[in-house]
Every structure is written in structure tokens, then in C-alpha cells.
Amino acid sequence: MTGFKKWLLLIITGIVVILTSIFLFIKSGQETARLNDAARKQAPGNFIQLDQGLVHYKLYGPDTARLLVLIHGGGTSGMEVWQFNIPYLLSKGYRVLAYDLYGRGYSDRPHTKYDLNLYRHQLVQLLDTLRLQQPFDMIAMSMGAAIGLDYAGEHPDRVKHIILLGPAASGDLQPSKLLYIPIVSDVLMSGYWYPRAVENQRKEFVNQPLFNSYSQRLKYFMNFQGYKRLTLSSWMYMLNQNQLYLLKKISPGKIFLLYGDQDPFFPPEKLNSYTSLYPTLEIRRVANAGHMPHYEQPQEVNKQMWKYLNAGK
Secondary structure (H helix, E strand, O other), rough: HHHHHHHHHHHHHHHHHHHHHHHHHHHHHHOOOOOOOHOOOOOEEEEEEEEEEEEEEEEEEEOOOEEEEEOOOOOOOOOHHOOOOOOOOOOOOOEEEEOOOOOOOOOOOOOOOHHHHHHHHHHHHHHHOOOOOEEEEEEEOOHHHHHHHHHHHOOOOOOOEEEOHHHHHOOOOOHHHHOOHHHHHHHHHHEEEHHHHHHHHHHHHOOHHHHHHHHHHHHHOOOEEOHHHHHHHHHHOOOEEOOOHHHOOOOOEEEEEEEEEOOOOOHHHHHHHHHHOOOOEEEEEEOOOOOOHHHHHHHHHHHHHHHHHHHHH
């Protein structure tokens, strides 16, 4: 080997060592918290052991009241997104069940595929274990829409009405092929995506001061170990799947859809893909709202949801 080649090899090796060191340093500052007993003491609800781990939930209201099940989306803050809706629903006489999906909020983050099958069994087991056997209404947002539609299609006698909020069930998210390569995906998720994860969600909000407050909770939950892993799995096995076929399993006149007029993931033209499969779909656009209309415009959305549910009871 010539002297030039030796120097070139040393330079390349040095660059690799430096870049690797930088990457490991960046990664060491991510996901530094453990979801253990100490962390769960901060949770507002209760925990129940299901097949894939502990699930955080809260059941509000008297057991004699009409039951309403809330299913949040893929956001890491879990059922906290219902904080402006639950008090209103309780004031209307509902009994409300809210829970954290696996991998979100205070629920466990199992090492498995984060797909519809996982969330289907979670919901079935949760309802069965809590012995909630009566028919109920359902509100499902974003990624949770597919979970709600799937359950309703398989249990038509259990679900009376479904409200979808900014549904993400059409499989529009297509991960880069690079993310399917193990080492490369780790570099991209840790070095590029994770540092931008919170700020990338800013576009989902119209009310920026509200997002600034909400982002503090995002930072808290995304620091728990497993966040990058389960997020990548959700992209690969859940959010990239077109699950609109589930609409055809629901009886006519049972679904109400609300979406924000500035939702970057639900433009108005997407409505055609829903109504073509479910012609009786009721639709309302929520002004000055992004991907979580119930969070940005709770007064308007609460009123619209109650109007729909009260008319159909």
C-alpha cells in the first residue's frame, strides 16, 4: 500500500470514528426515561394488565350512565388529548372510558408490531376485562379511526354510533425505503427525525400558543424508552395501510366525521374516498382548526358531537 493510500485510509477511518462518536453522543441524550412505577405515579388514571402489558385507562361517571369510548390517535401524549372534551361529555350524563394505546401515554411499549391487530386485541381485552358489556358510542381520532371502525365492524351489536375526528385511515404515510434497513433506520430516526419530532408537529395546529403548551407534554412522553422504535413500527404497519375498506362493514347512518379546515393530513378532497365507501356519512368542517379539532376548538366540536349523539340515541 502506497503512502497516499495509507493516509487516505487513516483520514476515512478518522471521519468514520468522529461521525460515529457524534451519533452516539446525540443518541445518548434521547429516550433517557424509563416507564417504571415511579413514572406511573404521575399518571391520572388506573392500570390494568392485558396480554401485551400494562394499559393506562380512566373510567369516568356512574355505571348506570350511557357509555362512550374514546380512542386517541398516534400522538405520544395518549388520552391527554381529550382533556377539553371529557368534562363536557360527563356534564351531558355520559360514562366515559379513555385509555392510552400501547406505546402512547403511560401504557406499556411492548416489543411487537404496532399494527391494527395489536390495537384490536387491546380494545377487546380492555372492554372484556373491565366487564363493559353494554352497547356504547365511540369517538376516535386520527390513527384511532381505523381501530374504532375495525371494532365496530366486528361488533355491530356493541357500537351504536361512531364519531371520527381528522381520521388517518387511508394509508397516506409511506415511510422511506431507507427506514427498512436496520442500521440506516437507527441513524435516520436518531440523528434526523427525533430531534425534529416535536417541531414537525407544529403544522398540525392553527393555534400556535396552544401548541407550545401541548409540546411540553410531547417532549415528556417521547423521552420514555421505546418511542423511536414504536413510532417507526406504527409507520410501517399501521399508518401506511389503507383501512378505508372498514367503512363498508358499518351499517348506514352510524358515522359522523369532523375535520379541521386547516388539517394538513385531511384536505377536503379526501372526503370523496370516504363518501364513496360510506354514502350516508355525515360531515362537518371545523373552522380555525388543524389535525385535532376537538383540542383546538373544543366548544364547537363538543357541541357538534353532542348534537349528533343526542339525535341518534
